[in-house]
Amino acid sequence: MTIKNSSIIEELGDFLAPNSNSTPIIVKGEGAEVVDDTGRRFIDLEAGPGVVSVGHCHPRVVAAVREQAGSLMQSPGRYHSRLALTLAQRISKAIDSGDRKVFFANSGAESNDGAIKMSLKHAISSGKQGWGIFAFEHGFHGRLSLPLSLTGLAARKKGFGPYATFPGIVHVPAPYCYRCPLAQNDGPSSCGMKCADAVEEAMKTKVPGEAAVFIAEPILGVGGVIVPPDGYWQKIQEICQRYNITLISDEVFTGFGRTGKMFAHQHWQLKPDIVTFAKAIGGGLPLGGFAASQKISAPFDNGDHFTTFGSNNQVGLAAGHAVLDIIEGEKLADRAGKAGDRFMVGLKELAKHHQTIGDVRGRGLMIGVELVEDRKTKKPAAALSKQVTAVMQEQGILVSITGVHSCVVRITPPLVMTDSQIDRSLEALDRALASGKAG
Numbered sequence: 001m002t003i004k005n006s007s008i009i010e011e012l013g014d015f016l017a018p019n020s021n022s023t024p025i026i027v028k029g030e031g032a033e034v035v036d037d038t039g040r041r042f043i044d045l046e047a048g049p050g051v052v053s054v055g056h057c058h059p060r061v062v063a064a065v066r067e068q069a070g071s072l073m074q075s076p077g078r079y080h081s082r083l084a085l086t087l088a089q090r091i092s093k094a095i096d097s098g099d100r101k102v103f104f105a106n107s108g109a110e111s112n113d114g115a116i117k118m119s120l121k122h123a124i125s126s127g128k129q130g131w132g133i134f135a136f137e138h139g140f141h142g143r144l145s146l147p148l149s150l151t152g153l154a155a156r157k158k159g160f161g162p163y164a165t166f167p168g169i170v171h172v173p174a175p176y177c178y179r180c181p182l183a184q185n186d187g188p189s190s191c192g193m194k195c196a197d198a199v200e201e202a203m204k205t206k207v208p209g210e211a212a213v214f215i216a217e218p219i220l221g222v223g224g225v226i227v228p229p230d231g232y233w234q235k236i237q238e239i240c241q242r243y244n245i246t247l248i249s250d251e252v253f254t255g256f257g258r259t260g261k262m263f264a265h266q267h268w269q270l271k272p273d274i275v276t277f278a279k280a281i282g283g284g285l286p287l288g289g290f291a292a293s294q295k296i297s298a299p300f301d302n303g304d305h306f307t308t309f310g311s312n313n314q315v316g317l318a319a320g321h322a323v324l325d326i327i328e329g330e331k332l333a334d335r336a337g338k339a340g341d342r343f344m345v346g347l348k349e350l351a352k353h354h355q356t357i358g359d360v361r362g363r364g365l366m367i368g369v370e371l372v373e374d375r376k377t378k379k380p381a382a383a384l385s386k387q388v389t390a391v392m393q394e395q396g397i398l399v400s401i402t403g404v405h406s407c408v409v410r411i412t413p414p415l416v417m418t419d420s421q422i423d424r425s426l427e428a429l430d431r432a433l434a435s436g437k438a439g
Contacts (some may be wrong), residue, residue, distance in 0.1 A: 027057025032417040034398070035048055043421050045399040050221070050253045050366075053075075053280035054326045060369055061283040061322045068318035075312040083317035087368040090324055092291055094262050095275050101297035104289040104310035104317070108252030108278035109142025111288040113210040115274045116146060118292055118300055119246040123212035125299035126244065130209015131168050133198060134245070134318045136216050137181075138174040138223030138404055141250055144394060150215060153223065160226065170206045173198050174220060175228035177383075178370060179378065196235040203243070213246045218264040218383055223255035224403030225368025227361050231313040246296055248274040253366070256280040257327050257415055260337030260364030267363060283323045287316040309413070322332045332415040336364040339417055346426040355435045356381055369429075380405035391432035397425050 009023065024036035032055060034044050035318070047053065054061065068083075075081050082382045088102035099303060103118075105111045120131050125201070135141070138151040148157060149166035152174070157164040173181050173195045182194040203211050218233065220226035240247040249272035254264035261267055278288025311317070327333065344360060349355040358372035371381040371388065385407045389399055402410040406410055409429070413421075 013027050031055040032414040032421050038136055040341055040396070040399045042158070042393075042396050043396060043413070045411050045425060047056075047412055047414045048279065048284075049400060049410070050412045051279045051282070052284050053256055054283055054330075054332065055234045055414040058283065058322070058326055058416075059383070060326055061319050062323035064318045065285070065315055066315075068315050072314045074309070075314055077312065079318065081314065083321065084311035084315055087317050087320050087324075088291075089427040090278070090321070093280075094324070096271065096289055099294055100275075101294065101300075102289055103305060104287065105278070105287050105307055106252055106286045106309050106313070106339045107142070107362065108250075108276065109144045109147040110307065111276040111278050112141045112147045112150065112215065112250055113144055113253065114247075114305055115276050115290040115292070116150070116215065117249065117305060118290070119213040119274065120298060121130055121299045121304065122246060122296045123210075128210045128212050128244075130207065130212070132207030132209060132211040132213075133166075133169045134202070134207075134211060134216075135169055135171055136174040136220065136223070137171045138176060138220055138226060139171075139250075140220070140222035141215065144250075168208055168350055170202050170211075172202050174223065175232045176220075176224070176226045176236040178361070183264075186409050191302075193226055193232065196239070196416045197233055199236065200242045211243060213243050213248060214240050215248040215250060217250045217254060217269070217365060218267070219259060219366055221252050221410070221412075222402055223361055224239055224370065224405075224408040227367060229362060230268075233265070233270055237270055237272075243310055246273045248272060248276060248290075251275050251280045252276055253412075256323065257333035257336050258412065259362075259366050260333055260340060260362055261334055262327075262350055275419065280325055281320045282316050283319040285313075285319045287313065297394075303415075308433075309391040327415075329438075330416070333364075336352055336415045339415070339419075339422060340364040342366060342419060343411060343426070346422070349431075350430055350433070352425065353430075356384060356433060362411070365411070365415055365417070366412055368403070369411070370408040370409045371409065380407040382406040385409060388429070388432045391435050392428045395431065397428045399425075401436070 027037045028035040092098045135150040139152045140238040141147040142151040146166045148164040152171045160400045175195045183191045197215050203224045249265045251263050274292045276290040345425040347360045371385045373379040373381045385401045
């Protein structure tokens with residue numbers, strides 16, 4: 001059905017719960033481009049967001065889904081699945097030594113919820129007197145009750161009262177160097193590792209009893225593509241090890257090659273106790289999960305956790321295998337690193353000509369461009385950011401805005417993006433920033 005009349009869109013929209021969706025209506029995708037119902041093509045700088053890392057409708061994913069759908073779509077229940085067993089092994093090996101315990105879920109929110117559940121049982125079994133949970137200001141972990149409580153973005157919790165107030169959670173400053181909350185008068189360079197020191201301070205002032213868990217995205221996505229400075233994660237890991245705190249790396253957005261490594265925590269040689277994942281692993285289908293060390297998973301008993309789909313979702317698991325085959329075979333992590341470098345060079349060149357670009361940051365193809373009204377004051381340019389995305393859409397580029405100040409242009413395209421598509425995207429951003437519509 002082709003929908004060209006805005007009144008029809010509004011009428012059909014009445015059947016959906018309130019949401020932020022808008023036109024165009026996308027009906028087809030291939031690689032790093034999508035097509036709307038009028039036949040217009042767009043370069044996709046969102047990818048799902050972050051879901052179709054191997055590209056829209058990659059032939060190997062499509063073939064795997066079709067083949068599996070013809071034999072078994074859903075396992076009948078509590079029975080072994082060859083696809084689940086082998087995919088768990090592959091993901092475990094991709095993280096580190098391959099001796100992790102994997103639980104499959106359906107989404108990032110469920111994955112983070114389950115990881116906290118396992119962590120708290122481990123804390124109780126190890127004799128912790130209390131169960132404080134550290135999470136980041138600006139962090140995002142999903143929209144279920146516990147993940148939303150972990151999320152450090154107040155706007156996501158507005159009007160939900162106790163639904164987003166899971167007990168024991170303490171939010172600590174994120175390593176947001178561009179807007180460092182702990183910097184002195186001489187700017188962020190004076191901060192050093194104070195944001196990491198704040199974790200130990202919070203143990204003395206905010207944590208109910210003992211701290212049990214620290215969950216964080218290694219690079220914050222929804223919070224504005226916040227990349228911690230070198231040395232930060234090593235210090236956090238040392239603190240967690242010293243106090244026997246379970247460290248959870250939320251790789252829902254950053255995982256499976258996006259940042260130039262298979263998992264973003266590998267940039268800092270970290271050894272998180274649990275790694276959560278979702279988005280890219282399904283290749284466009286719902287699939288997620290968490291992979292825990294032997295130590296942390298040991299207290300979990302049969303029946304402690306379960307989901308209807310997850311390891312029973314045979315089509316999703318088949319897609320997951322295809323995704324790993326593609327990432328490995330096409331060396332997409334390396335490709336993301338090189339493509340990200342090309343993007344970053346171009347964006348920093350644009351910053352020389354557009355004073356509204358306050359900061360450019362990222363790793364691989366997870367990039368944030370923070371727009372400001374004034375570089376000195378760093379006043380967020382939310383209205384400008386919205387106008388820039390609208391102008392880029394007119395030019396055939398789809399991109400999103402994120403961050404607590406709604407002023408970060410987030411670039412997270414499929415990892416198969418070509419140099420030509422990168423250059424066209426940069427040209428579109430240049431024109432958008434220079435246009436009258438963009439101020």
